[in-house]
Amino acid sequence: MAEKFFDEHEMKTISTLSDIIIPRDEISGSATDAKVPDFIEFIVKDMPGHQIPMRGGLKWLDVQCMKRFKKTFVDCTPAQQIEMIDEIAFPEQAKPEMQQGVAFFNLMRDLTATGFYTSEIGIKDLGYMGNRPNQWDGVPQDVLDQYGVKYDQRTLEISVKYNT
């Protein structure tokens, strides 16, 4: 899909927002390291239902920043950006007049998280250990012990055993 949905300014805003949502830390890289903005560009073309909420939300954000700081979001200082984000990132604390921004940020948080945790960087970060051939022989003993549960005798007798 060579055709672009977001323009350069929108993509820059998406990149900045996604790295605020998922920054680099001691365990893994950031959203842009995981190419989350490219994923968002793709998915809004694939799922057109995201297009208006994303485009309109980005515009809403810029208009809010213009009112407050006389600058678009990406031109704001990091401190100004965070001041703005703090208004819309906490749904239960946000002011009534910020609700459209909350809805947009929820969507942005969702798409960023899903783009990140379905990337190679994100899956490694989560520690998902499957998607490879193996022989399932039950919950590891130390985990059973941790939760104080065990397989009853009948389960042990009837369940599949390997190389016995």
Add this chain to the structure above:
Amino acid sequence: MSNLQIKKKPEKYDVCIVGSGAGGGMAAYMLANAGVKVLILEAGPMYDPAKNVTQLKWPWESPRRGASSKFRNFGDFDAAYGGWQLDGEPYTHKDNTKFDWFRSRMLGGRTNHWGRISLRFGPKDFKRKNIDGLGDNWPIGYDDVAPYYDRVDQLIGIFGSQENIPNEPDGIFLPPPKPRLHELFIKDAGTALNIPVIPSRLSILTRPLPTNNKRGACFYCNQCNRGCTVYGDFSSSSVLVKPAIETGNVTVVANAMAREVITDNQGLAAGISYLDKNDGVEYEVSARVVVLAASACESARLLLNSKSLNHPNGLANSSNIVGKYLHDSTGASMGGFLPQLVGRKRYNEDGVGGMHVYTPWWLDNKNLDFPRGYHIEYWGGMGMPGYGHGFGMQHSNGKYPDKNGKMKPAGGYGASLKEDHRHFYGAYFGMAGRGEAIAREDNYCEIDPTTVDKFGIPVLRFHYKWSDHEILQAKHMKETFEEMIHKMNGVVTWGKSSAENNWGLEAPGRIIHEVGTTRMGDDRKKSVLNKYNQSHDCKNLFVVDGGAFVSQADKNPTWTILALSMRASEYIMEEMKNRIFRHNYYGQEKIFKNTSGWYFSSYRNS
């Protein structure tokens, strides 16, 4: 299209099967192995899970990360080539009712991506009218089908455990996998509430089959829905149609959209007319016997569209019952979060492609305000992320302490949000009820008088309403789920519902267990098929998909479709042996003795 013409195929077949899913695949397998010359018409492309591989792919290998799309409703990696809507193949509704129709157009049909939940119907399930007075009894009972269930178990492979529950007949099982951690919690909660939680019964090979060296054992990737490269699970494409083709007795025409069953001047089935989507040409092919296995609704559609002087009402429809008694399983679900599982230790808990435990129906409806039961399916744990993973964190992270034991406002961003994603991973789970609906004459599909699809074939129009029987059952499901979740010290995060939304009862069709449209019975005025899946009106016509079901039971239909198709196939062979079916379209017969010692007539090009 001035040169539109219908080409007659010179090849002549003993049996023409329309559709290659569970019913059609089994019929092809049985007949081909007995030396019968079989033609399969499949509306979709060829498919082999060993060649069309998505198994073990990572989410980032799909630009949409496995998300669903318009024509791949279950996503990029799922083996279903199809969905609730197909391009250019609409269906319509009557009286503002709702029915969602899932169609997979591919060799093997919907068996390529199904849940592999393989439950036998029990003795009561064939005779429900005797118990509650509703619906109708089947013309057969459990004892008629049990030997076929046994053979299906051995041919295809299924794991499970011997439980001796009266209406949940045990089978010939491979050993089941051990429960996962959340499944142990579910089992404990069930035990405390007197709700049975037993090993699931899935057609997945936890060990290689002793009689089959072409299929490998499960290697626990949890991805049966993607199709298995080692054929470790049951798909009709890999387990039935492929070996059927290897006998040399089966021809498959892929991308062949059946239009009508052709009948001769005596009203017998003579063959099928179809559109070959590859070359756009209309063909007619002749066969001594026609077997429909196109799915309950598609087979009904084909019959209703096959009108002739002898069958003005559509073929096999002198009863006017074709399309009626359509019913799908009920479904309702609820999910939550297990606080004791936050921050859990990572290990590979993929397991098989589905639950390791389930709950069969456990109560007596005599004591309840709804007549039929349901079973419960479970899921959860540390699965592979796909599109949608991480959505809605603001609904979790404000409710529970974080990694450091601190409460935080919901939502947020930054390093602490990343911590929350790690913290909550693997703590979510859910459960769904799948119940029996009452088959009713006024739930039906019929031909829409004004609409055709892009092939010019008149389409189906659905009329379907749930009754209080199903709605009150869904209410009971929800109450049970909530009780289970609370017993596990879990928190319900979605799926709470009320009378206003029918207790979350899914729209009919959503569970993809639709059956009943060509039901069997002893009374030819009230049924389409006899007890061998044979048309009352047209003796060389059979329907071996879910259409034959009189009632659906609180089980998944596939194992019963397979058993009945196997049974019907043997009946066809017996009838052939007795020379009941003669070819009535083209001339010459030749008799030969095949390896199984049975005599069949065969038609060869001179």
